[in-house]
Amino acid sequence: MLTVKDLIKDWIEMRTTLKRHLEMLESDAGTNVPNASTEATIVIVKSCINELNALLKEYARAQGP
Numbered sequence: 001m002l003t004v005k006d007l008i009k010d011w012i013e014m015r016t017t018l019k020r021h022l023e024m025l026e027s028d029a030g031t032n033v034p035n036a037s038t039e040a041t042i043v044i045v046k047s048c049i050n051e052l053n054a055l056l057k058e059y060a061r062a063q064g065p
Contacts (some may be wrong), residue, residue, distance in 0.1 A: 008059055015052040018045050 022045045025038055 004059055004063060008056060008063075011052050011056055015049055015056070020054070022049070026053060035042050 022042065025042050025045065028038070
């Protein structure tokens with residue numbers, strides 16, 4: 001059975017992965033993607049990170065101390 005703690009753990013892992021990908025995209029390390037595509041991808045990845053942060057904040061508040 002999936003619990004809120006499981007969701008939070010998964011979201012933290014997703015956010016960590018997205019942050020790592022974002023660092024790679026921003027540094028242009030090893031990517032062969034055209035610049036306009038890279039910039040659009042960076043915007044989307046940042047948005048995803050912000051959404052995960054919002055979920056984590058909301059559910060952490062609901063979980064209590």
